[in-house]
Amino acid sequence: MIRCMVLDTGDMSSSKVHVDESDPTGYEEPPFESRDVQLRKGKLITDEYDIIDGLLGKGKFGKVQKCKEHKTGRLLAVKFIKIHDSQMKKDVLNEIEIMKCLQHPRLLQLYDAFEGKDNVCLVLELITGGELFERVINDDFILTERASVMFLRQICEGMEFMHSKNILHLDLKPENILCLTRQGNRIKIIDFGLARKYDPKGDLRVLFGTPEFMAPEVVNFDTVSPATDMWSIGIICYLLLSGLSPFMGHNHDDTLVNVTCAVWDFNAEEFESVSSEAKDFISSLLIKNPVLRMSAKECLEHKWLRKSKKREGNLLDRSLSKKRLRKFVYRRKWQKAVNAMLALKRMGVQLS
Numbered sequence: 589m590i591r592c593m594v595l596d597t598g599d600m601s602s603s604k605v606h607v608d609e610s611d612p613t614g615y616e617e618p619p620f621e622s623r624d625v626q627l628r629k630g631k632l633i634t635d636e637y638d639i640i641d642g643l644l645g646k647g648k649f650g651k652v653q654k655c656k657e658h659k660t661g662r663l664l665a666v667k668f669i670k671i672h673d674s675q676m677k678k679d680v681l682n683e684i685e686i687m688k689c690l691q692h693p694r695l696l697q698l699y700d701a702f703e704g705k706d707n708v709c710l711v712l713e714l715i716t717g718g719e720l721f722e723r724v725i726n727d728d729f730i731l732t733e734r735a736s737v738m739f740l741r742q743i744c745e746g747m748e749f750m751h752s753k754n755i756l757h758l759d760l761k762p763e764n765i766l767c768l769t770r771q772g773n774r775i776k777i778i779d780f781g782l783a784r785k786y787d788p789k790g791d792l793r794v795l796f797g798t799p800e801f802m803a804p805e806v807v808n809f810d811t812v813s814p815a816t817d818m819w820s821i822g823i824i825c826y827l828l829l830s831g832l833s834p835f836m837g838h839n840h841d842d843t844l845v846n847v848t849c850a851v852w853d854f855n856a857e858e859f860e861s862v863s864s865e866a867k868d869f870i871s872s873l874l875i876k877n878p879v880l881r882m883s884a885k886e887c888l889e890h891k892w893l894r895k896s897k898k899r900e901g902n903l904l905d906r907s908l909s910k911k912r913l914r915k916f917v918y919r920r921k922w923q924k925a926v927n928a929m930l931a932l933k934r935m936g937v938q939l940s
């Protein structure tokens with residue numbers, strides 16, 4: 589369904605707001621046929637691809653740019669990862685192996701991979717819609733619960749697939765959810781740099797992630813499981829509906845203490861207009877004991893996400909306030925810029 593609303597902005601050329609809230613249904617053409625990607629050594633990426641000027645994004649380990657394959661003219665993205673040590677190399681090889689197992693419309697697809705002297709280039713499906721949260725805070729996007737349901741359902745579909753392959757993402761956060769195109773409503777989960785294979789009988793523990801989105805078992809260095817990703821989905825949902833980050837403290841240490849206490853509520857006025865179904869969905873994820881959290885499959889069957897059911901229409905269509913969400917997005921951008929500067933300083937780059 590495409591809803592069209594007219595806002596009283598005074599400028600009629602920009603006053604129509606279109607929000608496509610239809611569910612992604614039916615067969616979705618993959619961006620390319622499935623490929624058995626092998627890391628190619630002794631070959632330059634520029635032998636086969638033109639790198640196009642301009643940044644698509646910047647991550648912890650390098651930059652992402654657009655590129656074009658000579659042979660097919662296909663537009664793709666390339667992620668350049670600087671390799672500093674053998675552990676980093678192992679991590680990138682892990683990322684490649686994991687991405688090869690993840691052929692699903694909600695998950696970013698790997699196309700090719702090259703190994704240089706001190707870097708690895710991952711050629712990826714190109715995503716042109718930008719980060720989901722940046723998209724929804726735009727004035728031309730009306731954020732409703734119905735739209736949030738549509739996004740959350742897709743995130744859970746991606747996670748259901750990953751977990752069915754016994755792979756954990758372990759770094760789910762708003763920056764890792766992109767919109768496939770500028771206008772459409774399809775999303776893609778990206779960045780499998782911290783993803784891990786998971787043995788249900790094993791005892792996998794990790795100590796990484798982004799404090800605001802980390803589950804208590806990560807902070808406590810306990811065993812992680814698919815439920816660890818589900819906690820992060822609970823936080824993303826809480827944020828999308830209110831713009832509030834439930835465990836954020838004055839600094840990282842405060843945040844981590846708040847996460848381990850796992851005490852949170854819906855007392856903020858932003859939740860006054862949120863449906864009880866949405867609150868039940870979040871409450872079934874932000875549970876300290878991972879065993880009690882909903883799985884991705886259970887999420888998809890939850891009354892808030894379930895498809896083709898008559899709902900409390902008006903409530904789901906009411907537009908949500910984006911004031912807090914805007915603040916959250918700007919704060920994250922600021923933090924990222926500061927982190928990038930600190931990283932440059934650590935590398936000995938003189939900053940003026």
Ligand code: ADP
Pocket residue numbers: 644645646647648649650652665667696712713714715716719763764778779780781
């Ligand atoms: P890192 O693992 O180094 O943190 P990411 O994989 O998160 O890097 O990528 C960094 C940023 O680059 C993302 O936040 C996103 O904005 C952009 N990006 C990554 N992959 C793509 C892609 N395939 N298409 C378009 N933009 C991308």
